[in-house]
Amino acid sequence: MFPGFEDALAQVLSPPTLLLCLIGVVGGMAVGATPGLSATVGLALLLPVTFTLDPTSGLVLMGAFYSGAIFGGSFTAILVNAPGTPSSIATTFDGYPMTKQGRSETAITAVTTASVFGGLIGVAGLLLLGPLVADVVLAFGPQEYFWLGIFGLTMIASLATESLIKGFAAGFVGLLISAIGIAPVGGDVRFTFGFTEMQGGVPLIVALIGFFTVPAMIDLMADPADRSAAMHKERAQREPGMLARTVRRVLSRPINLFRSAVIGAFVGMLPGAGGNVANLIAYNEAKRASKTPERFGKGELDGVVAPETANNAVVGGGLIPLLTLGIPGAPADAVIFGVLMLHGLRPGADLFTEQGPLTFTFILALAIAALLLAPVGLVAGRGLQRTVVRTPTHLLVPAIALLAIIGAYAVRNNPVDVVLMLGLGVLGYGLRHLGLPPPAIVLGVVLGPIIESGLGQGLLAASGDDRPWLSFFTRPISAGIIVVVLLALLWPLLSRWRARRRQAGSAAPNTTASTGEGGES
Numbered sequence: 001m002f003p004g005f006e007d008a009l010a011q012v013l014s015p016p017t018l019l020l021c022l023i024g025v026v027g028g029m030a031v032g033a034t035p036g037l038s039a040t041v042g043l044a045l046l047l048p049v050t051f052t053l054d055p056t057s058g059l060v061l062m063g064a065f066y067s068g069a070i071f072g073g074s075f076t077a078i079l080v081n082a083p084g085t086p087s088s089i090a091t092t093f094d095g096y097p098m099t100k101q102g103r104s105e106t107a108i109t110a111v112t113t114a115s116v117f118g119g120l121i122g123v124a125g126l127l128l129l130g131p132l133v134a135d136v137v138l139a140f141g142p143q144e145y146f147w148l149g150i151f152g153l154t155m156i157a158s159l160a161t162e163s164l165i166k167g168f169a170a171g172f173v174g175l176l177i178s179a180i181g182i183a184p185v186g187g188d189v190r191f192t193f194g195f196t197e198m199q200g201g202v203p204l205i206v207a208l209i210g211f212f213t214v215p216a217m218i219d220l221m222a223d224p225a226d227r228s229a230a231m232h233k234e235r236a237q238r239e240p241g242m243l244a245r246t247v248r249r250v251l252s253r254p255i256n257l258f259r260s261a262v263i264g265a266f267v268g269m270l271p272g273a274g275g276n277v278a279n280l281i282a283y284n285e286a287k288r289a290s291k292t293p294e295r296f297g298k299g300e301l302d303g304v305v306a307p308e309t310a311n312n313a314v315v316g317g318g319l320i321p322l323l324t325l326g327i328p329g330a331p332a333d334a335v336i337f338g339v340l341m342l343h344g345l346r347p348g349a350d351l352f353t354e355q356g357p358l359t360f361t362f363i364l365a366l367a368i369a370a371l372l373l374a375p376v377g378l379v380a381g382r383g384l385q386r387t388v389v390r391t392p393t394h395l396l397v398p399a400i401a402l403l404a405i406i407g408a409y410a411v412r413n414n415p416v417d418v419v420l421m422l423g424l425g426v427l428g429y430g431l432r433h434l435g436l437p438p439p440a441i442v443l444g445v446v447l448g449p450i451i452e453s454g455l456g457q458g459l460l461a462a463s464g465d466d467r468p469w470l471s472f473f474t475r476p477i478s479a480g481i482i483v484v485v486l487l488a489l490l491w492p493l494l495s496r497w498r499a500r501r502r503q504a505g506s507a508a509p510n511t512t513a514s515t516g517e518g519g520e521s
Contacts, residue, residue, distance in 0.1 A: 008360035011056070012368060020057055021064040021365055025372045028068025029075075029380060035082045035209050035407030039069035043335040055343040059362040062336050064369035067119055067315050069332075070275060071373050074111045074308055075381055078104055079388045080400050081216035082407075083208050087275025087311035089446070090283035092212055093439055094296060094303030101299050104385050109246040110301055111308040112377040114257065118309035119370025121261035122268065122316025127363055129320070140270055142461060143472045146454030147481040148270070152277060152447045154488035155284040156440045163435060170436035174444020175451075177202050177424075184449060185456025197416040204276070205411050206421045207445045209404050211438040214425020217404075220397050243378070249301060256286055256302050257309055264310030268317025268330065275311035275330065276446050282310030288491060312373075316366060323347050323359065 011017055031042035046065055050058030073084030078095035091111065098107040156167045180191045181201030192198035250257070260282040267278035286306035287296040296303045314330065321327040326347035328334040340347060351359050388396065408421040428438045462471035472478055 005356070005360050007357040008364055011357065011361050012060075012364040017057075017060055017361070017365065018368065020060045021368045021372055022376070024061045024064025024066075025068035025369050025376050026380075028065040028070075029072035029376065031065075032069035032072025032084045033075045033384070035076060035084055035205065035213065035403055038073075038085045038205065038332075039066055039087075040331040040335060041410070042069050043332050047335060047338065050339050051342070055339075055345060056358050056361050058339055058343070059336070059358070060365040062339055063315075063362055063366045064372075066332055066336070067312070067366060067369040067373065068376075070311055070315055071112075071115045071119075071308075071377060073311075074115070074304075075108070075384055076403075078107045078111065078304070079385060080213065080396075082213040082400065082404065085275070086204050086208060086446070087279050087314065088307070089208065089276070089439075089442060090279040090307035091304055093283060094298070094300045096216065097297065097299040098301075098304070103299065104388075105382060106242065106246050106301070107304050108381040108385050109243055109378065110250050111304050112374060112381060113247050113250040114260075114305040114309040115312040115377065116370055116374050117257050118261045118264055118312035119315060119373065120367060121258070121309075122265050122313035123363060123367045123370060124316070125265040125313070126316040126319050126323070126366070127360075139477055141475070142454045142457035143475050143478045144454075144481060145270075145450055146458055146472060147478050147485060148277075149447045149451035149454060151481060151485045151488060152280060152443065152450075154485060155280055155443060166435045167437060167440050170431065170438070170440035171444040173431070173436065174441040174446075175448045176444075177207065177441070178445045178448025179452070183456075184453045185460065195416070197414055200412065202420060202424070202445070203411045203417060204445060206408050206417045207424055207442060209408055210421040210424030211428035211442050213400065213404050214422065215429040215432060215438065217397050217400055218425075218429050220393055220400075250305055253302060253305070256289075256306055259285060259289070260306040260309035261313040264313030265317035265320075267310070268314035269320050275314040277450070278310040278314050279307035280443060280446070282306040288488075312370070319363075319366075323351055 027046075028039070028042060031045075032039060043062060043066060046062065050062060053061065070085060070087050073088035074091050074095070075084065077083040077088040077091040079099055081092050081096040083089050083092055095107050095111070098104060153171060156164075156171045176191075178201070181199050182189055189199060263282045263285065264275070264278045267281060268275070283296075283303060283306050286302050287293045290296065290300075290302060292300075318328070318330045318333045319336070322333045322337055324347065326337070328337050337347070345351060345355060345358070391399070404421065405418055408417045409415065411417055428441065431441070432438055458472060459468045462468035465471065473482070
């Protein structure tokens with residue numbers, strides 16, 4: 001069934017290959033934990049190194065580095081509210097509140113366990129289902145991507161805990177920010193105010209650092225006593241056996257793990273979506289399925305497990321269309337595609353038959369890298385966590401500010417991005433106090449290009465029809481996504497109706513009891 005699998009298994013377990021996996025994971029984690037240096041940037045910097053290696057070693061190193069970078073973004077997301085990569089956006093929603101509650105070590109342990117699980121499921125999907133599901137990816141056109149973006153916007157109902165109107169207002173702000181620059185369809189220049197540096201738009205990393213990290217720094221400076229209290233809680237809660245208890249808690253929720261991993265693997269297959277979207281969808285579905293959704297956003301363990309499981313499953317899922325069809329599922333996959341082409345390897349069925357040992361060595365190395373996340377992540381992650389906890393606030397804030405400035409500047413080597421980051425940070429801090437949630441704003445920034453490109457390209461593709469807009473409703477997959485969107489919109493109303501019924505049911509016996517007591521007296 002898998003020609004060359006035995007040779008690949010022997011090669012991947014050899015000491016040189018295992019050492020390459022370890023080096024890749026450690027290097028990737030270091031890059032992923034640095035805001036601004038995303039997995040794509042790290043892989044691009046690593047590309048020249050692969051020229052000196054044979055094809056198998058080069059792919060193994062790139063794959064391990066990719067896995068480590070996606071995982072490394074969760075560290076800063078949890079500890080300082082700064083997603084190291086866009087794939088860790090949703091991890092901040094509950095990860096940073098856990099840090100403020102003195103539970104950052106628990107969060108680090110939970111995301112490590114979830115990342116290992118998600119990585120293994122993604123590799124299993126790549127190994128077993130790759131050629132079967134690749135055809136589904138080809139059926140996705142711009143109309144389907146448009147509705148996928150609209151489905152993403154329904155998450156605002158979950159992110160807006162105080163007011164749905166304010167939540168959608170925040171999402172609209174994010175959509176406006178995503179419209180800055182040159183339009184993806186048509187090439188119109190919008191909202192640049194005459195600055196040529198703004199024609200490239202607002203990079204997602206800059207928006208993430210601005211809306212998440214800058215407000216966190218302002219909070220730390222405004223109320224250092226709050227962090228001191230969290231540090232005391234962290235020390236008080238550190239007990240023997242906490243690592244094992246956290247792992248058991250994560251594994252005791254298999255439905256959340258499997259659901260999030262499947263979401264990550266599937267979204268990873270869709271070109272242009274990747275971990276940016278997968279982690280948000282997984283978080284939203286975990287909250288929607290939870291019996292206690294009110295805990296999300298306040299330090300809920302499932303709120304960090306779901307997005308990290310999904311974004312690590314994206315690694316394997318994104319390689320399915322790459323290896324079978326030559327279509328990169330994410331920007332990072334495009335770099336790996338370049339390595340394949342440089343070594344004369346053409347994706348497709350022949351890659352699995354004629355180059356079986358190389359291909360399966362690469363796939364199995366991803367599984368080894370996922371397993372290495374556990375020991376390396378627990379040592380490096382907990383070490384970083386204890387360093388941050390012990391660092392005084394007057395030293396921590398300047399360190400975070402330095403990382404934020406370097407991260408914003410490194411995206412395009414443009415000082416304007418640093419100014420944008422600071423401006424968006426102040427804007428986010430002010431909007432948060434007005435009740436507009438920053439996560440909903442960032443959601444609009446992430447989904448805006450997907451929605452706009454899907455709408456423009458879909459209308460152009462159907463321009464020969466009498467009614468081009470009908471193509472968004474008549475395609476089978478689009479119709480299926482529309483049904484899901486409608487269900488997602490109705491779900492909050494159904495949940496509130498059920499909650500009111502439960503409250504009415506629990507209030508009725510109390511009323512009867514007090515009436516009976518009054519009659520006896």
